Structure formats: structure tokens, C-alpha cells
Amino acid sequence: xxxxxxxxxxxxxxxxxxxxxxxxxxxxxxxxxxxxxxxxxxxxxxxxxxxxxxxxxxxxxxxxxxxxxxxxxxxxxxxxxxxxxxxxxxxxxxxxxxxxxxxxxxxxxxxxxxxxxxxxxxxxxxxxxxxxxxxxxxxxxxxxxxxxxxxxxxxxxxxxxxxxxxxxxxxxxxxxxxxxxxxxxxxxxxxxxxxxxxxxxxxxxxxxxxxxxxxxxxxxxxxxxxxxxxxxxxxxxxxxxxxx
Ligand SMILES: [Zn+2]
Numbered sequence: 001x002x003x004x005x006x007x008x009x010x011x012x013x014x015x016x017x018x019x020x021x022x023x024x025x026x027x028x029x030x031x032x033x034x035x036x037x038x039x040x041x042x043x044x045x046x047x048x049x050x051x052x053x054x055x056x057x058x059x060x061x062x063x064x065x066x067x068x069x070x071x072x073x074x075x076x077x078x079x080x081x082x083x084x085x086x087x088x089x090x091x092x093x094x095x096x097x098x099x100x101x102x103x104x105x106x107x108x109x110x111x112x113x114x115x116x117x118x119x120x121x122x123x124x125x126x127x128x129x130x131x132x133x134x135x136x137x138x139x140x141x142x143x144x145x146x147x148x149x150x151x152x153x154x155x156x157x158x159x160x161x162x163x164x165x166x167x168x169x170x171x172x173x174x175x176x177x178x179x180x181x182x183x184x185x186x187x188x189x190x191x192x193x194x195x196x197x198x199x200x201x202x203x204x205x206x207x208x209x210x211x212x213x214x215x216x217x218x219x220x221x222x223x224x225x226x227x228x229x230x231x232x233x234x235x236x237x238x239x240x241x242x243x244x
Pocket of ligand 1: 071073074185226227
């Protein structure tokens with residue numbers, strides 16, 4: 001779905017543990033670059049490729065990937081993507097997220113101990129599936145680290161907003177020309193309403209709420225939530241309400 005000039009929200013059905021759901025990676029583009037923000041779960045690149053093509057783009061033109069954060073539903077498809085594109089791709093992530101994405105640190109969620117706990121009560125089949133996903137996390141070399149407030153010179157300028165809490169190096173991306181905010185998991189869309197980060201998956205809610213406040217200093221016309229999709233109705237007001 002075209003959200004604004006230079007921004008396309010993808011709708012990709014992904015198998016997650018115990019079911020399927022629609023996730024929303026975003027394409028940001030200009031005449032020189034095609035950027036994919038977040039790449040989904042491992043082993044599901046065909047679905048993303050189909051969504052990119054449906055939006056009218058050639059998958060092999062992707063030259064940059066930006067990760068909003070380290071969670072496996074956002075970075076898991078990176079190796080599949082690199083294989084499918086078949087040429088070097090720039091990978092951007094916040095500096096605090098780099099060691100997790102590169103595999104030098106255990107992920108902040110679903111580390112080995114937590115996975116062991118999770119699979120304890122599962123059936124054999126589910127356990128195998130869970131371990132295959134979480135104990136073989138793809139890693140990737142981050143080619144450029146991002147810092148708060150930095151403006152990426154693509155599509156007229158994409159401002160990086162560091163929004164820690166859900167993970168230490170979580171970022172939102174603000175497309176200055178159109179007031180479009182790619183929120184990652186800092187917000188979730190539910191029934192047309194914006195909600196804050198899911199407490200179940202957010203280790204530091206206090207920090208995540210402080211990060212939400214940061215978002216209110218921007219004029220946001222549209223918000224793309226990785227989980228739940230587009231919110232384009234009174235977004236500034238909705239963001240403000242979440243911080244009260
Ligand atoms: Zn997520």
C-alpha cells in the first residue's frame with residue numbers, strides 16, 4: 001500500500017509460533033535507492049519478495065536494509081534476503097543494536113535460557129520448530145551504525161529516532177518530507193487505534209514510555225506499525241494520549 005511519496009507499506013503474512021499473522025515491513029525509496037525496513041522471520045523471504053513485486057518494485061533493486069531492532073521477526077530473514085538479492089546490501093541499525101544483530105551478544109529476548117524454559121512444556125513438534133527458529137538466529141554484519149537524530153540522506157531525509165525500551169537500540173524512522181513515522185514495535189496498531197509497545201515483549205516499559213514521549217515532538221501524519229499496519233487518523237493526538 002502506497003502510504004506517501006517514497007513510502008510503501010508491505011503486508012506480509014508470516015508464520016509465527018503457533019499461527020500466522022500479517023506483519024508490515026516498509027519500503028522507502030527515491031530514484032537512487034530502494035530501502036527495506038525490517039525483513040521478517042527466517043525462511044519466509046518468498047512472501048516478502050512477492051509483496052515487494054506486488055508494490056511494483058524489483059526485489060533485486062533493494063540496496064539497503066534498515067533494522068528497527070534485533071527481534072527475530074524483524075531480522076530473521078536477512079540471510080535469505082542477501083542470498084535472494086545476490087549482491088552486497090547495506091545494513092543499517094542503531095549502534096546499541098549492532099552486537100546483537102552481529103551475534104556477539106545473546107539477544108535481549110529469547111536467549112538460550114529463555115528458549116529452554118519456553119519449550120519445556122511444548123509438544124515434541126512445537127519444540128523442534130521453536131528451537132529451529134530461536135537457536136539458529138541469523139546474524140548479519142551491520143555496515144553502518146545509526147545514532148539518535150541522524151538524518152539518512154535517502155528519499156529526502158529519514159530521521160533516526162532512538163526509542164529504547166522494547167530493545168536497547170530500537171529506532172523509529174521519521175520521513176521528514178511526508179511526516180510518515182515507521183514505528184517498528186514502539187507502537188502497535190489495533191482496530192485503527194495506536195497503542196504503546198506490547199508489555200509482554202518489552203523488557204523496559206519505563207524506558208519505552210519515555211521513548212514514546214520523544215515521538216510526540218515530531219509532526220506525524222501517518223504511523224506505520226510493524227504489527228497492525230497504518231494509522232493515519234489524528235496520529236499526533238493519539239501519540240500524546242499514550243504518554244499521559
Ligand atoms: Zn516485532
